[in-house]
Amino acid sequence: MKLQPVIHLVIGGIFLFSIAGCASTRPDKNRKLIWSDEFKDKGLPDASKWNYDTGGSGFGNEEAQFYTKDHLENARVENGKLIIEARKENREDKKYTSARLLTKGKFSFQYGTVEVRAKLPKGRGTWPAIWMMSEDMKKWPDDGELDIMEHVGYHQGYIHASVHTKKYNHIMQTQKTDTLFVKDASEKFHVYKADWSPEKIEVYVDDKKFFTYENREKTPGAWPFDKPYFIILNLAIGGFWGGKEGIDDTIFPQRFEIDYVRVYQNK
Template identity: 55%
Template sequence: MRNILFINAAVVLVFLACKTHDVALPVTMGGATDTRKLIWSDEFNEPGLPDSTNWKYEVGGNGWGNNELQYYTDQRTENARVENGKLIIEARKEDYKGSKYTSARLVTQGKVEWKHGRIEALAKLPAGRGTWPAIWMLGKDITKVGWPKGGEIDIMEHVGYDEGVVHGTIHSEAYNHVKKTQKGGEVRVKNVATEFHLYAIEWTADQIDFFVDDQKYYTVQRAVLGSEVEEWPFEQPFFLILNMAVGGNWGGQKGVDESIWPQRMEVDYVRVYQ
């Protein structure tokens, strides 16, 4: 998720070039298939508000550094709830505390963070111009060092005006969207808004691989980027973020269709393997 609330200065990243793959990816319900073990998950089996032992809310309507239109609410079931075994993050068109839209942004910050492993989420995305869902991570020290120095890993981003193109990206101080130097790949996936797909990264000390439905479409390697912390800010714990923005510099690049709301991202589960 493009986030410039925490601007600081200087990390160098290089990347492996990636092409857009125009393929139909089959839905797979699997997880890690090697020797890694499941160390954390939220299966979203308990109806009501999301589990407070796993998640907290980031709240506000300040544009989030991207000129977003929504107000992220706190413990409001209209915007974040568990029902029928799914987490629902719902963006709604309504006047709320000075904003014209509401939504939710859930984070594991201060609850649980991870360094390395496979992080995956089975999700169905919203549709329509102005929707901008994301499954992503920020470094644990973000509040101390700021963004982008703390690092960012975007497991999945999707903007509604470009339906079916899923993005996976990393950010650092020198390579980020503010400078238009961010490093990432994209893959075309059919039926992102009508079917569940598995979005994942596999993250080691040496590289980060990006997957949709267990099909790898992008890799970034430490050997290419460099081993200094300024070049590879990924040797620290990261926390997970699930959110759905409305509009913004990217999501609203072609306007917001005011007729489509409410829209939702549904998450069947989130799992972490190490």
């Protein structure tokens, strides 16, 4: 399977916003839970819900890690949390290992709300992400990409959300993106949420909306988000964005902790 880059340049405003505590989004009677993983069973991630991308190809971003499969040191459930752990260890020609989990082939959805409650790793060279791509991906960026959360360790606390389409993407430096500062993103859990409808995509940290992309042009080149998408959780190391200022080898191991992933259908 060939997946395309998730890297972006930062274009647009930066919102400075400090979020205290372990906030979560408010209950909403107008939506129905259609899929979730609460990470209750210790051990490997639930194979009925998650697949893996594996290997050390760099994944289009010149990433420095080797993604493993069914390797507890890199992806496991413990104490009710999914732990994606990056480690400094050799695997083939790479100096680091980590994991990339995805629901492709297991679960996809079209329109709704996805929420991921997570605590981010910290340190120069780390690059965690929560994002989505088309289940029927044929060509990037034509089939679209939605990035709900990205964080690069050398830019601590700045949360990035973006979309990529044929018309708007980082290759042409036209991607649509915005940034929110969350000072305790690596110390406390926060809810990263995307509301997706035929009219627009809105991205939040807890209840703070900081990115909106509207379906104004109503063309496939600007809006490919009218088909089922799947969810991806990963912790990359290095790469031409995450490793822009190098990798600090003293920080490892680093953990990307996920409390839950929930998808709702909006009534």
